[in-house]
Amino acid sequence: MTATTHVETTTDSDTELPQITNPQKMAPNDARAMSRLFFERLAVLEEGTREYQYARNTLIEMNMSLVRFAAGRFRSRSEDMEDIVQVGTIGLIKAIDRFEVSREVQFTSFAVPYIMGEIKRFFRDTSWSVHVPRRLQEARTELAKATEELSTRLGRTPKVSELASLMDLTEDEVIDAQMAANGYTAASLDAALGIDADDGEVTLSEFIGEDDPALELVEDFHALAPLIADLNERDRRILHMRFVEELTQAQIGTELGVSQMHVSRLITRILARLRSGMLSLETPS
Structure with missing residues (x-):
């Protein structure tokens, strides 16, 4: 039996595309014929517009039967069929984005290699x-x-x-x-x-x-991040210049327009504040 597809003509004269209810339930012959119409419109629509997204999304749904057909060839594998279909859908989307009606090639012949290639790549990378x-x-x-x-x-x-x-x-x-x-x-x-x-x-x-001592650094950095975020903009800038750009205190002083001695006091104060914050986090409440 041929699946019944509900098609309503759009009231938007700019798109001239029919509104399709349940495009995934379209019969294969209907999907092929309708796909050509949608591809022709997709080629002239501006990417990112509502009409373009409708045409592209409908093409994906209308041709999901190609993905299910390709995925069915891998039913004997241990992977979840839903995962295989999702991966195959990526191949379908790539095919839609690269297909040109002017090539006079059936979309099904063009899309299946993309779908199969994506599925095979999935098995190659996850096996x-x-x-x-x-x-x-x-x-x-x-x-x-x-x-x-x-x-x-x-x-x-x-x-x-x-x-x-x-x-x-x-x-x-x-x-x-x-x-x-x-x-x-x-x-x-x-x-x-x-x-x-x-x-x-x-x-x-x-x-x-063996135990990786660097893991402790990860925890320390994670705890230190909100403490640094609480500093004012100038203090964060000083830390960045000193420990990221690795500028000397004299160079930092030149940048800020203050003396090297003053920079030294500022860095000492900032580090003391951060150290205090870290210690308070380690102290049980």
Whole structure:
């Protein structure tokens, strides 16, 4: 059955576009015909106007069936279908913004590669636990095939030189691919590695990593920000010149038209105020 689409002619003579109720429910044939009309108007409308936004948004909704069709090819993947549709919609929008009616190409033929490309890029960028360059992602696949082939043929784990010869790569490139392969999956820091007689379950986090002293700086900067915001404009300017621009006290004095000694007193006073504020935050109420 063909879906029924409610179309009302607009009363705005500037747009000459029909007002469409539920454009996503349009039959594919109707959507193709109506899309051409909307593209022709979109090409002459001024970007940013209400009419332009209506034409563009309606084109997106009318052609969402293309996104759902493309997304349906990935139903077997573990990712949420809603996420795939959202990513495919980005490809649809790019296609709409770049399509030209004068090319005499069907919009569906033009849009599907954009939609599929965006979805495939999504899988490529999210399937890896650690993002690595695309060339290394592709090399990992070839490395797995070459390793399996040589292992079967040689009856042992192949050497880097043997893999390089089969893959027509340098040994350094093979090593890069092997290292990149480690980024495909990640182990949880809470993963159990075994049972200790004294401490019980032993996790991965106990063997890697250490406290980062720089994290304390992040907390300090976060606490310091509102205290600096409470300073007057001149005091903030002095701090900026001294600790951001790294000017000397003499140079700051020249900028402010005061003596170096006076600048020294001002900086001491400002820092004392900030220090007091920081200490008060650390003191339990």
